[in-house]
Amino acid sequence: MARTGKRLAEAKKKYDSAKKYRFEEAFGYVAAAASKKFDETVDLAINLGIDPKKSDQMVRGTCVYPHGLGKAIRVLAIVPPDKVEEAKAAGADFVGGDEIIEKIQSEEWIEYDTVLTTPAMMGKVGKLGKVLGRRGLMPNPKVGTVTNDIANAVKMAKAGKVEFKVSKTGVMCVPIGKMSFGAQKLYDNAMELFRNLVRLKPASVKGAFIRKISLSSTMGLGVKLDESEILEQVK
Numbered sequence: 001m002a003r004t005g006k007r008l009a010e011a012k013k014k015y016d017s018a019k020k021y022r023f024e025e026a027f028g029y030v031a032a033a034a035s036k037k038f039d040e041t042v043d044l045a046i047n048l049g050i051d052p053k054k055s056d057q058m059v060r061g062t063c064v065y066p067h068g069l070g071k072a073i074r075v076l077a078i079v080p081p082d083k084v085e086e087a088k089a090a091g092a093d094f095v096g097g098d099e100i101i102e103k104i105q106s107e108e109w110i111e112y113d114t115v116l117t118t119p120a121m122m123g124k125v126g127k128l129g130k131v132l133g134r135r136g137l138m139p140n141p142k143v144g145t146v147t148n149d150i151a152n153a154v155k156m157a158k159a160g161k162v163e164f165k166v167s168k169t170g171v172m173c174v175p176i177g178k179m180s181f182g183a184q185k186l187y188d189n190a191m192e193l194f195r196n197l198v199r200l201k202p203a204s205v206k207g208a209f210i211r212k213i214s215l216s217s218t219m220g221l222g223v224k225l226d227e228s229e230i231l232e233q234v235k
Helices: 006-013 023-033 081-090 098-107 119-135 150-158 179-199 227-234
Strands: 041-048 060-064 075-078 094-096 114-117 161-165 171-178 210-217 222-224
Touching: 006 023, 023 179, 023 210, 023 222, 041 179, 060 179, 075 098, 075 119, 075 150, 081 094, 081 150, 094 098, 098 119, 114 119, 114 150, 161 171, 161 179, 171 179, 179 210, 179 227, 210 227
Parallel strands: 075 094, 075 114
Antiparallel strands: 041 171, 041 210, 060 161, 210 222
């Protein structure tokens, strides 16, 4: 049986797991339980009032945080020959066409965080579903990773553009930055996420769209947020 660390155990004694807290207060509890050995990622778990079985209620989108994610994003651009220099100039870490596709197929190469491509290349990139799909890396025009404007897509990805998608259980888990950001920067990032999320509310959804929110760190505890505070700011 896994043992609870002393810091986590002590942190659990100081907050009410049934209570909903304002963001800054919730972050204080999460920070108290976080590891001091590395800079943990801070995540939001958002329970949406949707029916994930209905195709018109699947929520998916992207946003660029004002303070980034706190890590370097490795971008792979699979493009035709006439787009290679454009992708390189924009800052893509890996650029190529057929040879990159072959490398991914033969070696199951996945040393990158985001994959971008053009509509003209999607017929070939689609064959990589076995490798990219199961890791959530398959390009999709709905989130801007399939586009002819490769330069802008690369710049957005390097700036820390975050993709989010609701799961089959109606829950969305999204990183909002690093513990070292502090409460204010994480709050700013969270608000940008919610502004983008609220705009994606399906027309067929009735009642509360955002039902529950929890703030947590990589190896720490989860603290419930007061969703009314969040929603009041994004109206």
